[in-house]
Amino acid sequence: MRRMPVEMIKEVITEERKKTLKEALVEFYYSWIRPILKNRRAFIGSLILLMFISMATVGPLIVPLDLTTRWEQRFLPPSWEHPLGTDYAGRDIFQQIVHGSREVLTIAFLAAAYAILIAISIGIVSGYLGGVVDAFLMGITDIFLTIPSFPVMLIIAVTVRVADPFSFAAILAIWMWAGLARSIRAQVRSLREREFIEAAKVLGMSTRHIVFKEILPNIAPYITIYFIRMMKGAITASVGIMFLGVVPLSIVHWGVMMNLAMFQYGAVYVPEGIFYALSPLMAIVLLEYGAICFASGVEEIVNPRLKTYE
Amino acid sequence: MSEENPILRVRDLVVEYAVREGVIRANDHVSLDVAKGLVNALVGESGSGKTTLVDAVMGTLPPNGYIRKGEIYFKDKNILKLNPEERRKIRWEKIAMVFQAAQNSLNPVMRVAEHFIDTVLAHKSMSKDEILRKAEELLKLVRLDPEQVLNAFPHELSGGMKQRVIIALSLMLDPELLILDEPTSALDVMTQHYLIRTLKEVHEKKGITMLLVTHDLPVVAEIADRVAIMYCAKIVEVGDVRKIFYEPLHPYTHGLIHSIPSIIGDLSKMRPIPGEPPSLLNPPPGCRFHPRCPYATEKCKKMEPPLVEVEKGRLVACFRYA
Amino acid sequence: MTPLVELRNVSKIFERGFIRKVRVHAVRNVNLTIDKGEILAVVGESGCGKTTLGKLIAGLIKPTKGEVLWLGKNIWRMKRGEFKKYRPLVQLIHQDPYASLNPARTVLQILGDPIRYYGLAKSKREVREKVIELLRYVGLTPPEYFLNKYPHHLSGGMKQRLAVARALIPKPMLIVADEPISMIDMSLRLSLLDLLKRLHKELGIAFVYISHELASTRYFAHDGKTAIMYLGTIVEYGPTEQLIKNPVHPYLRAILSAMPVPDPEIARRRKVLELKSLELPSPIKLPPGCPFETRCPFSRSICKEKMPELRPIEEDHYVACHIAEELPEWRPPWEE
Secondary structure (H helix, E strand, C coil): CCCCCHHHHHHHHHHHHHHHHHHHHHHHHHHHHHHHHHCHHHHHHHHHHHHHHHHHHCHHHHCCCCCCCCHHHCCCCCCCCCCCCECCCCCEHHHHHHHHHHHHHHHHHHHHHHHHHHHHHHHHHHHHHCHHHHHHHHHHHHHHHHCCHHHHHHHHHHHCCCCCHHHHHHHHHCCCHHHHHHHHHHHHHHHHCCHHHHHHHHCCCCHHHHHHHHHHHHHHHHHHHHHHHHHHHHHHHHHHHHHCCCCCCCCCCHHHHHHHHHHHCCHHHCHHHHHHHHHHHHHHHHHHHHHHHHHHHHHHHHCHHHCCCC | CCCCCEEEEEEEEEEEEEECCEEEEEEEEEEEEEECCCEEEEECCCCCCHHHHHHHHHCCCCCCEEEEEEEEEECCEEHHHCCHHHHHHHHHHHEEEECCCHHHHCCCCCCHHHHHHHHHHCCCCCCHHHHHHHHHHHHHHCCCCHHHHHCCCHHHCCHHHHHHHHHHHHCCCCCCEEEEECCCCCCCHHHHHHHHHHHHHHHHHHCCEEEEEECCHHHHHHHCCEEEEEECCEEEEEEEHHHHHHCCCCHHHHHHHHCCCCCCCCHHHCCCCCCCCCCCCCCCCCCCCHHHCCCCCHHHHHCCCCCEEEECCEEECCHHHC | CCCCEEEEEEEEEEEECCCCCEEEEEEEEEEEEECCCCEEEEECCCCCCHHHHHHHHCCCCCCCEEEEEECCEEHHHCCHHHHHHHHHHEEEECCCHHHHCCCCCCHHHHHHHHHHHCCCCCCHHHHHHHHHHHHHHCCCCCHHHHCCCCHHHCCHHHHHHHHHHHHHCCCCCEEEEECCCCCCCHHHHHHHHHHHHHHHHHHCCEEEEEECCHHHHHHHCCCCEEEEEECCEEEEEEEHHHHHHCCCCHHHHHHHHHCCCCCHHHHHHCCCCCCCCCCCCCCCCCCCCCCCCCCCCCCCHHHHHCCCCCEEEECCEEECCCCHHHCCCCCCCCCC
């Protein structure tokens, strides 16, 4: 090897690093940002998701939450002062929606993250090892797939007193991983037979290398899409449980808002209460619509076979 | 191919694809004559634009591909200017097409006889008896036993048999031109040999014009009368098969013929063409072959050589001859 | 001298199906040796078992019967440590470079990880330099251009060169190349074969070249040996040039005479040896006699009854045919 003066080496290295960073940004733009901008579904979905994410992160800082009861202002229609009107106690609904979005998204994110971790571990172990391990793990997976999840979630939520979003997310996650684990297993099984895996084995590469560097990068885009889908599922489930009033974690969680509107104060039975009942519902519908759009748009981008020609 | 009476004439055809990275021009001012009654071969490597040319003729371009310019005449009619009904009549009745790996296109749940009936009834009204009688005749022509084959399901036939069924099927509507896209790829030596022989017999007995689109030069040597060589979206040389193989003019043709391994001939005379075929996204300026050409001059790097007739029926796009 | 690889009476039977088991005889009773630095070509039709034979030679699948020896040692009896040392000494080049390269990894990663694993380089910069050196060696220039590319950015020929570069990292003694040129463009085929020939000459690597046709085999294995396979057995074996000049087995004669040649006059003039039938017998229900009997134009009654053994007919030239001596003299169909 020819020896280079230290300065030259430094130059080479720094120059290279700058270039790769710039290249990486350009590549990120071309492989993700531009396709998303060009794909209508992904674009609409990302706009909606961005709106909710900013609502959950910076929203509470801008919009203060004032839960003082003002009976004289109950069930006001939307106005400049109260964009979505007021609830049964005269409190601003918009403030509650903004603060509630943080609760909703946190639980959904945590639940999806737990579920993904379980699914990846079980899917990869089962698919890569095969044999008895595979049969055993898939047996368990099938049980989780066949048990009707929502009633069981309800029962657990009632019997275990859930006090914090982490354990609540865990209860949700237990019923969400099975489908993904099965499809990861199927993908790992087919990847395992591919020739580049054979090439890695012939090179004597370790199992760890094969799993984490050869197989995982190939299913990563799929997992990303599934993550968004799971968050959507977690939102539905968490709102459902909250709506039934079994886990009253926070008064501004959209599910709790709907529960209060429905059962406690009969907002649905008085015409003026329509905004209180509908606001959280619309927020959920919009958020889930955004998630569906984004996930299927991204799927079209990473899986060109779904796409008819550009 | 300046034969007296070409059955298909492509004039100045420009076909482009819109892709994520930009526009790919897969056929760049392509002109080609398909001589009537002969076996014509269009030779090119993958990405040379030969399949695009056929797709443009048959109207089977993918949705992101479009014809920017040019004319395609079948006899005297410009196909591109006809109304859809007339165009369909020419494209599927007068011109028949056997696609690449067509043996996989037979419907696995239909008997072979039903394929014949469906194909004909989609275009003409004929009685079933008539259709089956004709199918039997054509299956005999491609050396298959009609009784055995007509009642069989596709999976009961071997690859070579399916290939011959497809050829018989493509002849059902009495086409005047038969286009075959890579008919011999993925076939074993013996199967390939019998397929070529079948094609020869079909050509002799029916006098049908054929256009063979392929990258396989030995197969071309075996069956073709006229040959056109395509490189990077352009036609670079056209001529009779013997002229092309014994006296190639274009350096690419020359390189190609000498880079084909063969069981005969001097091993020391076989040598590869240096370099890689250019990308159609970003073709080199001037003559597209100049980066790989041993005779390239400054002129070749700047100007595109036109396709000119150097002797009767012999065209070449190279400054060494123009 | 101990041969590099020796196959002794090797058979491989695949069992398919669960309730009604079907036994597919992919390779039957094969004996072969490959010396250090030798080139052996294996030629046969699709489904003749040549890929399975390649995998048996490479130690990727275990034979149902028989032994595969590496430098005199049965690889399926090796201790863990021994096998670990043996494993990287045999490398593979697959037919389809699209499938043999991980689509989610860059060129630098594909080559860099094994380089680090084999301790050829340690620091990031050393690895990068080593990768550049390798890319230049296999003719991917300028190498810097390729480092951060993914396989789908490369043409078929480039991908195959990348696969070759990867196979060189553990300094193999044998490379099994399974139809390495059949998926790449025709103008690039010869240059890839030239690259493999260079590895053979410069690095002394032995090759098993698997192919379905004889033309590229002749070019690549010109100085080596060729084995002709038919339905899992070797029907003829000898120096490549001799097999092409003086083929004995009717099957070899048939495929030689049917090989298309890039010469219009000869192609139209030559006579092809006619076969009785075009269809191959199924490898599930094999005929009891010679496997080629159903198609052989010279077959006699003995061919139906007894399976012929591979036997020497000249020095270094083996044929499995009962009537090898009685066959008509071979006249090359391309000669006038």
